[in-house]
Amino acid sequence: MPDPATEPSYYGKKRWVFFVLVFVFLICAWALGLTPRGLIPSDVNQWDRTARFFQAALHPALDYEDVNVPEDAEPILVKGLKGILLTLKFAFGAMSLAVPTALLLGFFGSSAWWPEPCGKRSKALLRVVYAACRFLMSFLRSIHELIWALLFLSAMGVSPLAGMVALALPFSGTLGKVFSELIDEEARDAAEALKAIGHGPVQTFLVGILPRAMPNLITYSFYRFECALRSSAVLGFVGIETIGLYIQLSNEEFYYREVWTYLYLLIAMIVIVDRWGAMIRRHLQTKEGGCI
Amino acid sequence: MTNTARATRIEELARQRPRDWFLRISALVVGIAICWAWVTSHPLLGRLSASRRWENLQRFSEGLIPSPVRKSGDWIDAIPWAWELLTDGGFVALVTTVGIATAAIILSGAVVLPVLAMASRRLSRVDPFGLRTGKVGGSLGLGWKILGPIVRFGFVLSRSVPEYLIAFLLLSLLGLQVWPLVLALAIHNFGILGRLWGEVIENTDDDSATHLYGSGLSRTSVYATSILPRSLNRFLIYFFYRWETCIKDATVLGMLGLLTLGKLIMLSKGFFWDRMLFYVLLGSCFILVMDLSSTWLRKRLR
Numbered sequence: 362m363p364d365p366a367t368e369p370s371y372y373g374k375k376r377w378v379f380f381v382l383v384f385v386f387l388i389c390a391w392a393l394g395l396t397p398r399g400l401i402p403s404d405v406n407q408w409d410r411t412a413r414f415f416q417a418a419l420h421p422a423l424d425y426e427d428v429n430v431p432e433d434a435e436p437i438l439v440k441g442l443k444g445i446l447l448t449l450k451f452a453f454g455a456m457s458l459a460v461p462t463a464l465l466l467g468f469f470g471s472s473a474w475w476p477e478p479c480g481k482r483s484k485a486l487l488r489v490v491y492a493a494c495r496f497l498m499s500f501l502r503s504i505h506e507l508i509w510a511l512l513f514l515s516a517m518g519v520s521p522l523a524g525m526v527a528l529a530l531p532f533s534g535t536l537g538k539v540f541s542e543l544i545d546e547e548a549r550d551a552a553e554a555l556k557a558i559g560h561g562p563v564q565t566f567l568v569g570i571l572p573r574a575m576p577n578l579i580t581y582s583f584y585r586f587e588c589a590l591r592s593s594a595v596l597g598f599v600g601i602e603t604i605g606l607y608i609q610l611s612n613e614e615f616y617y618r619e620v621w622t623y624l625y626l627l628i629a630m631i632v633i634v635d636r637w638g639a640m641i642r643r644h645l646q647t648k649e650g651g652c653i
Numbered sequence: 654m655t656n657t658a659r660a661t662r663i664e665e666l667a668r669q670r671p672r673d674w675f676l677r678i679s680a681l682v683v684g685i686a687i688c689w690a691w692v693t694s695h696p697l698l699g700r701l702s703a704s705r706r707w708e709n710l711q712r713f714s715e716g717l718i719p720s721p722v723r724k725s726g727d728w729i730d731a732i733p734w735a736w737e738l739l740t741d742g743g744f745v746a747l748v749t750t751v752g753i754a755t756a757a758i759i760l761s762g763a764v765v766l767p768v769l770a771m772a773s774r775r776l777s778r779v780d781p782f783g784l785r786t787g788k789v790g791g792s793l794g795l796g797w798k799i800l801g802p803i804v805r806f807g808f809v810l811s812r813s814v815p816e817y818l819i820a821f822l823l824l825s826l827l828g829l830q831v832w833p834l835v836l837a838l839a840i841h842n843f844g845i846l847g848r849l850w851g852e853v854i855e856n857t858d859d860d861s862a863t864h865l866y867g868s869g870l871s872r873t874s875v876y877a878t879s880i881l882p883r884s885l886n887r888f889l890i891y892f893f894y895r896w897e898t899c900i901k902d903a904t905v906l907g908m909l910g911l912l913t914l915g916k917l918i919m920l921s922k923g924f925f926w927d928r929m930l931f932y933v934l935l936g937s938c939f940i941l942v943m944d945l946s947s948t949w950l951r952k953r954l955r
Contacts, residue, residue, distance in 0.1 A: 375885050382759050389756040393749065399832045411826045453683075453690040503940040505905045507817070508915075508933055511922065516713045518706055520699025591815040598817065598908075608818065612825055620822070624814065631813035637679070644675050 414617045421625055422618035426611075437619060441626045444604035448630070451593040451603060454521070455528030456586050462533035467540030470494035473549070474566035477556065494537075501534030506592045510599050524601040528592055532585060539581055540574075547574045576645040583638045590634060594627055716926030723927075738931050742917060746932075747939060750913040753831060753906070754899035757838030762892055764839070765846045770876040772804040772851050775859060781872060782863040808851070812844025820906050834906045834913075838899050849891040853884045893947050900943060904936045 389395070402408045425437055435443075468474070469490050479487070510527035517523045552569035560568070597605020604627050611619035691697075698706065715723070721730035771777050779789045779797045789797070820837035827833050862879040870878070907915025914936045921928035 375882055378885065378889070382762070386756055386759040386763075389752045389759075393752050393756060393831045393835075395756060395831055395835060399827070399830050402827065407826065407828060414822075414826055449686065450690040450694065453686045454694060457687040457690070499941055499944055500937065503901075503937040503944065504933060505901050507905045507908065508918065508936075511918070512933070515922065515926070516710050518699045518701045518709055520697065520701075521694035522697045523699070525694075591813075595815045595817040598821070605815075605818065609821065612822060624818075627818075628810065628813045632809055635809055635813070640675065641679055644673050 410615070413615075414620075417617035417621050420618055421621040422616070423622070426616040426619055427614065437622060440607065441604070441623050444602075444607045444623065445626050445630050448590060448593045448603040448605075448627070451521075451524050451528060451596060451601070452586060452589040454525040455532060455589050455593065456582070458525060458529035459532040459536055459585075459589075460582055462529065463536030463540055466494050466498055466533060466537030467544060468566070470498060470537060471541035471544045473544050473547070473552070473570050474562050476562040495541075498534040498537045502531045502538070503534075504531060506531045507595060507599060510596055510601070514599060514601075519600055521601075524593075524596055528589055528596070532589060536582065536585055540578055543577045543581065544570060544574045547577075580638075580642050580645060583641055587631065587634055587638060590631060713926060717930050719927045719931070720925075735931060738928060739935070742912075743914075743932060743935055746907070746912055746914045746917055747935065750903045750907070750936075751900060753834050753913065754838065754896060754903040757835045757903070758842060758892065758896045758899045760835065761839040761842040761846055765843055765850060766881075768804060768807075769847060769850055769854065770872065770880075771800055772808065772847060773854055773876075773880075774801060775855070776862075776872055776876060776880070777801040777804075781866055781875070782859060784863065784867055805847075805851070808844045808847035810844070811840050812842075812848065814841070816841035816902055817906060817909075821909055824909055824911075829910060831911065834903065834909075834911060837906065838902060842895050842899065846891065846895060849895075850884070850888055853887045853891070854880055857884050857887075893950060897940070897943050897947055901936075901940055 402411050422437055425434070434440075472487075472491065475487055476483075506528050509530050510524060513523040513527045547570055549570070551573065552565045555565045555569040556562075594603055594605045597603040597607070598609055600606070604623055608620055608623045608627075611617075611623065701709070719731040719734050721734045722728055724730075775782055777797065777800050779785075779794050816837045819840055820834050823833035823836055857880065859880070861883070862875050865879050866872070866875045904914045907913030907917070908919045910916060910919075914932050917932045918929050921932065
């Protein structure tokens, strides 16, 4: 343990982190008007609704609560599963666009493949490409996928492609950034050896660097796939048919038991994908990559 | 080595390379799913006819040009227009967004910190760090055995529901106020911080913690005096990363009807595309600045 006498600032600094955070929280709470009273439903109506909502958690609907649903409509579980499939579909479609784009962006946004003895002019060109790619990635991910979706739906009308592209854009920004960082962090010894026997920069990258970074890239892509599933569910709120749309519609009619049915299906799907990801991670022997 | 010998050797090596059936099947499933996603998304461009779509696109892109510029054709006129939008709601919305995100992430951090000790694979068990301190059996032993998995599953559950959905549901229960947004972000980030911070404390080497526990400190003290201070820097890295994400998410949560940028974006949608674009870019610029400063901060903390 470090001796406090020799490292006087050591303890003080860490303690201050907490004080400052509590202080910042109080300021925010004051400015936003967050009072404990706001957490308690304000009238009988709201109490009733809240109670009903949480009671419904114990009895998810196995049949429609809406009496006007036609007799021959598909059962709610089938509809829910269809919603889940649609959610999966958008996530898969988006990721199949985002990963190749991100690989491209990540490649140009990384310095690992730059030829070592390099003319001044080509170095300047590489720098420009590098900076442009980095900026593009930052810009893509600085706009939330829902807003991208809003923009695309406004420009192109409601269509599956618009939803997928809207998801894919910010995701390729994030993936590309992390890809380039993972690639840059990978050990370069194999690449050095390949370079020494006369391989070109791109060959070295494809043979010496990329395969080594691959397990990490796959792990991270899979983690982002999980995020894409959540985002895809939320796309339902801007009018694309996923499970989010069903939840929104049922909630607006106060059919809380239906809401819970859909919620449970969504949670089950995400938990299953989470476990699948954990197994893939174990088989690839990569650590859980942080999301930075 | 002759060419044939080399060829057989390469073949032999290829045969010996590690093969993992689980990964192969996973890859196959993903491949099929991607094909299915594209093949079944029909019609890919929606049901509108091509000419209608083109008209829409034209109207939309014309609408994106700031209205004074559309009238006068001079981009100088966009400056007072932008200033007015910024002072008339834009700035307040930006500050509210940041406030909501900050309150939410601090709240969830404060809840995760004590819970995290219960999720630790090495601390939250009958024999922390493999040090047995006497006979513990029966229900207490069982309790220690299931505490960690339960807490970790709690993390999985709370991060599995998207924050937008939680906010939507809570808004319908608690009414139109700021709490639902803060709570939604806090609940979702509770799970994510739990996972990220959990990784940090699993990966920190624990010799000093083992030492302290062995010399008689309780689990709580060991956590508070050894594990926590040692991991704090990396905790902060993740904390700021999540804060940044929270700001982005809080912007969008406003689309549910509260005064963050999202609300302004929703209100101007359909009629004032130019204003909508302005608010989108305002949020985007802010996040770009945050992104740069957090990259800088992260480098310093590492």
